[in-house]
Amino acid sequence: MASKAEERRNALRATLIEKAEARIASDGLDQLRARDLAKDAGCSVGAIYNVFGDLNELAMAVNARTFQRLGSTVTASFAGKTIPPRDRLVIMSHAYLHFAEEHTLLWRALFDLKMSSDMAVPQWYLAELQAVFAHIAGPLAEIFPDWQPEKIGLMTRALFSAVHGIVLLGLEKRISAVPLDQIESMIALVLANVTSSK
Amino acid sequence: MASKAEERRNALRATLIEKAEARIASDGLDQLRARDLAKDAGCSVGAIYNVFGDLNELAMAVNARTFQRLGSTVTASFAGKTIPPRDRLVIMSHAYLHFAEEHTLLWRALFDLKMSSDMAVPQWYLAELQAVFAHIAGPLAEIFPDWQPEKIGLMTRALFSAVHGIVLLGLEKRISAVPLDQIESMIALVLANVTSSK
DNA sequence: GACTCCCGTGAACGGCGTTCAACATAGCGG
DNA sequence: CCGCTATGTTGAACGCCGTTCACGGGAGTC
Numbered sequence: 001m002a003s004k005a006e007e008r009r010n011a012l013r014a015t016l017i018e019k020a021e022a023r024i025a026s027d028g029l030d031q032l033r034a035r036d037l038a039k040d041a042g043c044s045v046g047a048i049y050n051v052f053g054d055l056n057e058l059a060m061a062v063n064a065r066t067f068q069r070l071g072s073t074v075t076a077s078f079a080g081k082t083i084p085p086r087d088r089l090v091i092m093s094h095a096y097l098h099f100a101e102e103h104t105l106l107w108r109a110l111f112d113l114k115m116s117s118d119m120a121v122p123q124w125y126l127a128e129l130q131a132v133f134a135h136i137a138g139p140l141a142e143i144f145p146d147w148q149p150e151k152i153g154l155m156t157r158a159l160f161s162a163v164h165g166i167v168l169l170g171l172e173k174r175i176s177a178v179p180l181d182q183i184e185s186m187i188a189l190v191l192a193n194v195t196s197s198k
Numbered sequence: 199m200a201s202k203a204e205e206r207r208n209a210l211r212a213t214l215i216e217k218a219e220a221r222i223a224s225d226g227l228d229q230l231r232a233r234d235l236a237k238d239a240g241c242s243v244g245a246i247y248n249v250f251g252d253l254n255e256l257a258m259a260v261n262a263r264t265f266q267r268l269g270s271t272v273t274a275s276f277a278g279k280t281i282p283p284r285d286r287l288v289i290m291s292h293a294y295l296h297f298a299e300e301h302t303l304l305w306r307a308l309f310d311l312k313m314s315s316d317m318a319v320p321q322w323y324l325a326e327l328q329a330v331f332a333h334i335a336g337p338l339a340e341i342f343p344d345w346q347p348e349k350i351g352l353m354t355r356a357l358f359s360a361v362h363g364i365v366l367l368g369l370e371k372r373i374s375a376v377p378l379d380q381i382e383s384m385i386a387l388v389l390a391n392v393t394s395s396k
Numbered sequence: 397g398a399c400t401c402c403c404g405t406g407a408a409c410g411g412c413g414t415t416c417a418a419c420a421t422a423g424c425g426g
Numbered sequence: 427c428c429g430c431t432a433t434g435t436t437g438a439a440c441g442c443c444g445t446t447c448a449c450g451g452g453a454g455t456c
Contacts (some may be wrong), residue, residue, distance in 0.1 A: 009434090030312075034413060044436045049414070114228075151387075157376070158364055158384035164355055165363015179357070186356035189349075193392040207403095232444060242405045247445070 013039045013051045013061075021062045021106065029059060029109040060122065061111050066106045068126045073099045073130065085139030086195045092135060093163045093187045100167050101180060136160055143195050159194065163187055211249045211259075213239045219260045219304065227257060227307040257311050257321065265326045266306045271297045272330065275317050283337030284393045290333060291361045291385045299378060332359055341393050357392065361385055 019040035023032055034055060052058040077095035078088050098120045100107045137156045144152065170183035178186075217238035221230055232253060236243045250256040275293035276286050298305040335354045342350065368381035376384075 033411090035239055035411090045413085046415080046436055047434085050434070055413070154380065154384055155387055155388035156368075158388050161364040161367040161384070162388055163363070164367060165361070166359040168366075169355075169359040182352065186359070187280060187351055188358050190360055190388075190392060193394075194388060195391070226406055231442090233442095243444090244406070244446080248403070254442070 002032050009051060012041065012043060012047060016051060016058060017046060017065065021065065024059070024062060024109050025031050025103065025106050027121045028105045029112050032059065036102050056113065059109065062106070062114060063110050064122070064124050066103070066110060067125065069103075070096075070099050070107070071109075071131055074135065086191070089136065089159070089191050090188050093191065094184055096163060097170075097180070097183055097187065099172060104171060111180050116138065133157070133160065140195075159191070162190060166190070171193040207249060209238065210241060210245060210248070214246060214249060214256060215259050218256050219263065219348070222257070222260060222307050223301065223304050226303045227310050230257065254311065257307060260304070261308050261311060262320075262322050264301070264308060265323065267301075267360075268294075268297050268305070269326050269329055270335065283340040284389070286337045286359070287334065287389050287393060288386050291389065292382055294361060295365050295368075295378070295381055295385065298369060302369060304317065331355070331358065336394075353392075360388060 016037065019037055023036065023040065032055060034048055037049060048058070052061070074092050074095045078091050083091065100104050100156060122147050133156050136159055137152055140152050140155055166183060170178045170186065210264045214235065217235055218230060221234065221238065228283055230253060232243050232246055236246060246256070250259070262327050272290050272293045276289050281289065331354050334357055335350055338350050364381060368384065
């Protein structure tokens with residue numbers, strides 16, 4: 001049976017993801033080195049390539065975890081409470097901001113990784129994204145009951161992108177070190193104006 | 199006199215910037231190679247390092263040009279015309295979008311370059327950014343004459359970041375290949391709702 | 397014409413991701 | 427319990443990268 005071998009393989013896979021995540025979290029995706037990783041995981045460099053095709057695949061696996069944790073955090077921010085749709089959008093956005101701020105390098109790795117080259121976008125990626133979009137589209141449909149689904153969809157993506165942009169540039173130190181509560185204000189300001197009925 | 203030498207040095211500097219820009223525009227910042235560049239410019243690899251400290255400095259010089267052209271494009275989009283402040287914001291944003299779409303790789307290099315490490319943010323960078331902010335703050339002050347300058351400044355940065363985010367994710371193929379006119383609609387949708395008086 | 401200084405040159409260096417021939421080991425039929 | 431094979435593991439080696447530096451040649455000076 002291959003259970004022994006497969007078990008070790010899965011154990012190594014888990015270890016590699018864990019160590020890679022730690023290294024990305026502390027030093028950034030661009031500082032991930034195969035030799036460092038082998039040392040961290042107590043294996044040889046070649047062993048990495050028996051589990052993952054290349055370092056990108058490993059980084060993808062880390063991103064999958066990060067993305068899921070991000071989704072859970074955003075979902076948990078409003079779950080179980082009864083909150084007006086406008087406030088729900090603000091609370092979710094703030095949850096997104098705080099996740100990005102607390103796990104900046106892991107969060108950045110989600111977008112720094114270039115997967116355009118060869119393979120298609122993985123399934124889990126689109127699934128998580130759709131879940132996030134659904135969380136935004138729901139409140140929007142409540143706020144604008146007369147809007148067509150297409151317009152709701154467009155606004156959903158627009159709002160997600162807008163909040164993402166505010167968080168991205170707000171956390172970027174070189175442009176302007178914006179205090180966290182000011183970034184919160186920016187998000188609230190934009191969302192309040194966008195979602196206020198005319 | 200050092201005029202002969204200095205002349206050649208400046209000529210090489212200009213050539214290197216030109217060739218580097220061409221290579222970034224066609225292949226992206228991460229495909230910029232010192233050896234390729236030396237071949238393009240007809241010099242040795244070492245000569246590059248007599249003009250620039252490293253390839254980052256050269257990429258910075260390319261970014262400076264790109265940033266100035268971006269600023270000119272956005273400014274020209276509404277110059278000389280008398281346009282209501284709301285429409286001016288939309289027109290500027292669309293000019294930003296089209297510049298990013300037409301010079302995607304050069305535009306992306308503006309943000310991909312990591313200058314956090316050692317040196318301070320260059321002066322031209324902040325100056326150009328302030329010019330862009332001024333173009334946004336003007337219309338905003340017209341639309342919201344009763345807002346405090348601090349709130350105008352916050353909204354200025356928020357709107358810039360939001361539009362940037364919409365353009366960024368809209369042009370990102372992996373998330374969803376959004377047609378250009380849909381990105382325009384998203385920007386218009388957000389700006390219309392943000393700048394509409396309640 | 398000789399001397400000096402400076403700058404372009406490209407081979408060399410260290411570090412990277414990735415590969416692969418050599419080796420170790422686990423599973424298995426006898 | 428013993429070979430035999432097939433699969434997993436290893437780390438030296440490969441090719442490519444940015445960057446450096448000892449060398450050689452050409453310009454400026456007397």
